[in-house]
Structures are given as C-alpha cells and as structure tokens.
Amino acid sequence: MVRTRIIGGVVIPVTESGLWYENGHVVVEDGRIVAVGPGEGSPVPGEAVVNAAGKYVLPGFVNAHGHAAMALLRGYADDLPLMDWLQKKVWPIEDRLTGEDIYWGTMLALLEMIEGGITTFADMYFHMDRVAEAVAQAGVRGVLSRGIIGTGPDEGRGAIRESREFASRWHGAEGGRITVTLGPHAPYTCPPAVLRQVAEVSAELGVGIQIHLSETRSEVEQIAASHGKSPVDVCAEAGLFERPTVVAHAVHLTEADIDLMARFDVRVAHNPGSNLKLGSGVAPLPKLLQRGVVVGLGTDGAASNNNLDLLEEIRLAALIHKGVGEDPIAVDADTALALGTREGARALFLEEGAGTLAPGAPADLIFMDGSGPHLLPLYNPISQVVYAAKSGDVTDVMCDGRWLLRDRQHQTLDRDKILFHVSRIVEGFTR
Numbered sequence: 435m436v437r438t439r440i441i442g443g444v445v446i447p448v449t450e451s452g453l454w455y456e457n458g459h460v461v462v463e464d465g466r467i468v469a470v471g472p473g474e475g476s477p478v479p480g481e482a483v484v485n486a487a488g489k490y491v492l493p494g495f496v497n498a499h500g501h502a503a504m505a506l507l508r509g510y511a512d513d514l515p516l517m518d519w520l521q522k523k524v525w526p527i528e529d530r531l532t533g534e535d536i537y538w539g540t541m542l543a544l545l546e547m548i549e550g551g552i553t554t555f556a557d558m559y560f561h562m563d564r565v566a567e568a569v570a571q572a573g574v575r576g577v578l579s580r581g582i583i584g585t586g587p588d589e590g591r592g593a594i595r596e597s598r599e600f601a602s603r604w605h606g607a608e609g610g611r612i613t614v615t616l617g618p619h620a621p622y623t624c625p626p627a628v629l630r631q632v633a634e635v636s637a638e639l640g641v642g643i644q645i646h647l648s649e650t651r652s653e654v655e656q657i658a659a660s661h662g663k664s665p666v667d668v669c670a671e672a673g674l675f676e677r678p679t680v681v682a683h684a685v686h687l688t689e690a691d692i693d694l695m696a697r698f699d700v701r702v703a704h705n706p707g708s709n710l711k712l713g714s715g716v717a718p719l720p721k722l723l724q725r726g727v728v729v730g731l732g733t734d735g736a737a738s739n740n741n742l743d744l745l746e747e748i749r750l751a752a753l754i755h756k757g758v759g760e761d762p763i764a765v766d767a768d769t770a771l772a773l774g775t776r777e778g779a780r781a782l783f784l785e786e787g788a789g790t791l792a793p794g795a796p797a798d799l800i801f802m803d804g805s806g807p808h809l810l811p812l813y814n815p816i817s818q819v820v821y822a823a824k825s826g827d828v829t830d831v832m833c834d835g836r837w838l839l840r841d842r843q844h845q846t847l848d849r850d851k852i853l854f855h856v857s858r859i860v861e862g863f864t865r
C-alpha cells in the first residue's frame with residue numbers, strides 16, 4: 435500500500451462551484467484519491483504525510499488540444515493567418531522532422547507542461563510511437579492521435595494504417611495513462627470518404643476522434659464552396675459524431691451547427707490563445723456552455739501560441755468573453771477553472787471524476803505556491819488562481835499517484851539532457 439495524506443493546504447476540489455477548504459486534506463492511495471475534505475481527516479498509521487501549508491492543492495490542468503513536438507517550432511513563423519502559416523512555413527519544415535526530432539520536441543513540451551501543472555494532454559502529430567514513449571517516461575496522461583491528412587496521393591491510407599497499428603500498441607497502455615484516438619486533421623484536409631472511413635475505424639477499434647473544426651472563416655467559406663454546407667455538417671454526415679469526438683477550435687459556428695453539436699454530444703477544445711494569435715476569431719464559448727456542450731481548453735502547438743501554459747488559457751477564457759460580449763459574468767472564475775480541469779477531462783472522454791479532487795478520481799493533482807505578493811491577500815483561492823496566479827507558481831505535480839515534480843524539480847525527466855538534444859536538433863533548421 436502506498437498511501438499519502440496531503441494536509442495543511444488550501445484545497446480546491448473543482449467538484450462543485452465555489453467549493454474550497456482553507457485548510458484541507460487530500461489522501462491518495464494506489465494512484466487514486468480516496469479522501470478529500472476540511473482539516474486533516476483521519477490519519478492512519480503508516481501513511482506518508484505531505485505538508486502543503488502555504489500552497490493551493492488542485493486538480494492537474496488538462497490540455498485538451500495540441501501538437502507537443504511543435505515546441506521545436508516555437509517562434510519559427512509568427513504573425514501569419516492559418517492557411518499561409520501551415521502551407522508556407524509549418525508543413526515544409528514538418529516534412530523534415532524525424533522520429534528522433536519529434537521525441538525530443540515532445541520531451542521539451544512535456545518539461546514545460548509539467549512545470550506549468552498540466553497532467554493530461556491531447557496530441558495530434560506523427561511518429562506517434564516516439565511521442566507515446568516520451569509520455570510513458572514522463573508519467574503524464576496522454577490522449578494521442580496520429581494526424582491523418584487525406585488529400586495526398588495515398589488519400590490518408592498510410593496514416594490510417596499507422597493509426598491502427600499505433601492504437602493496437604498503445605491504447606490503454608501504461609496502466610491506462612495513454613489512450614489513443616484517431617486524428618483526422620480537418621475537413622479541408624480530409625475528404626468525406628476519408629472522414630467516413632475514420633468513423634468506421636473508430637467504431638471498430640473502440641477509440642474516439644479528435645479533429646480541427648471550423649477554425650477560420652476561410653475554412654468555412656472553402657467548405658461551403660466545395661461541399662455546399664458547413665464543416666460541422668460535413669463531419670456529421672460522414673458519421674463522425676456517432677463516435678466520441680472532440681473538435682478543436684469551433685470558432686465559426688452557426689446556430690444550426692451548435693444545435694447539432696449539442697444533440698450529438700460533440701465535445702470542444704477551446705484554444706483562445708491560438709485563435710487570437712492566428713487571427714482566427716473568438717469561439718462562442720458562452721453560447722456553447724449555455725447549450726450544455728462540454729468544453730475543455732487547449733494550448734494548441736507552441737508554434738501558434740507560443741507557450742504551453744494552460745493557466746494562461748484559463749485566464750484568457752475568463753477574460754476575452756467578458757470583453758467581446760461586454761458581459762463581466764460571461765465566464766466566471768469557477769467556470770474557467772473547471773474548463774481547465776474537470777471539463778477538459780470530460781472533453782477528452784476520460785473517466786468520470788477525472789480532473790477533480792474527489793474520492794475515486796485518478797490522483798492527478800498539483801500544488802501552487804500561494805505566498806507570492808501577487809497572491810496576497812487571500813479572499814478566494816479560485817479567483818486567485820484564475821485571475822492572479824502564474825503558472826510558475828506550480829511547485830509540485832502528481833499524476834496517477836506518482837510525483838512528476840517536487841519543489842519545482844523534475845522527478846521523471848532529465849531537464850538538461852532534453853535541452854541539450856533540442857538545441858542540437860534545431861541547429862539544423864533554417865531560420
């Protein structure tokens with residue numbers, strides 16, 4: 435039995451709106467949370483005790499959309515619209531990335547994500563066996579997909595075959611920390627026949643789907659011109675939404691699109707930072723939430739963000755919808771924190787309770803140092819985390835009951851070695 439009692443911290447369970455314990459406890463046993471509440475609870479002889487005095491204790495952040503290895507391309511191509519950014523800059527250099535590059539790029543992203551309190555991330559990229567290896571070593575939870583682009587001469591056949599093989603090797607691996615999904619890139623890169631095939635393979639393998647959808651106005655116009663309908667309709671008609679699907683972006687939606695997504699329980703990864711930087715627009719988050727659509731938050735890749743800081747996305751989600759909607763309660767602090775944790779876990783179809791501190795939930799949690807001047811005085815820790823904290827306040831990270839970061843020190847990754855390999859790899863890139 436490995437049992438740890440965390441005491442003395444400000445505990446934010448994110449199980450219900452507004453709940454926190456000024457001095458609470460969280461007990462973890464065999465990778466699960468077994469008790470949460472005020473005070474110290476009922477200590478049992480033999481358990482390890484961790485004092486979290488001066489810290490906030492909350493669920494780990496969930497990064498519901500991204501391309502981890504794109505950390506290698508951080509700052510490589512800025513200030514361009516999506517289609518130019520992809521076609522002129524990103525895709526040409528991605529063509530040259532090897533499995534080794536992607537392994538170390540993913541490791542760089544994992545260093546950053548763990549330091550910022552992310553315990554679960556979604557990924558859509560290639561050389562995914564190397565990504566899964568990195569995830570296995572780092573100890574985080576990964577929802578991983580081989581990106582499928584169906585416009586080339588082989589119409590995505592190679593990527594679909596690789597996705598099948600990848601799923602057979604890694605779905606449910608590492609005690610369930612790794613789940614595999616299918617990753618059709620977008621309706622403008624996957625014709626309906628490819629989307630239909632993805633839906634079939636998803637049913638056959640019993641895995642979910644992640645896709646970029648309705649990200650830019652130009653995508654919507656392009657699909658209207660070629661298909662006479664919306665990108666959401668294209669996916670629906672291909673049968674994608676009969677399967678568990680999370681769509682990234684969902685910026686340009688009609689009322690009918692939102693109705694359809696709500697009806698099919700399509701989940702959304704909202705990426706406010708990436709959408710702002712690529713000038714894609716602002717997703718109708720308040721409307722999606724009102725309609726009961728499950729929404730999580732994502733960073734997208736570090737080439738369009740340019741960091742992997744989920745706390746920043748939480749704050750952006752809370753702020754931009756107030757500004758754009760001229761409504762100071764459009765997305766409140768409670769909601770924003772839930773989007774970055776519990777709702778992100780739901781958006782990725784993780785098990786019930788994931789992304790919260792509740793008995794039975796996976797033990798994915800973080801500590802944040804609450805003693806900095808920017809966090810004082812303390813009236814409400816939820817407000818503090820969302821509106822005032824910095825991701826650098828994260829001191830400790832646990833995933834699946836295992837410490838990944840203690841006192842800001844990596845427990846599973848060799849920081850210097852990763853940084854060395856990254857600098858060696860990018861020396862070969864043209865600027």
Ligand SMILES: N[C@@H](CCSC[C@H]1O[C@@H](n2cnc3c(=O)[nH]cnc32)[C@H](O)[C@@H]1O)C(=O)O
Nearest residue numbers: 501524528558559560581582583646734735
């Ligand atoms: N090019 C790969 C597969 C694509 S993986 C996922 C793709 O999504 C791209 N990507 C990253 N961010 C975005 C976004 O916001 N919208 C659309 N595509 C994106 C990313 O550059 C990558 O090419 C192959 O060898 O088959």
Ligand SMILES: [Zn+2]
Nearest residue numbers: 500682734735
């Ligand atoms: Zn993306």
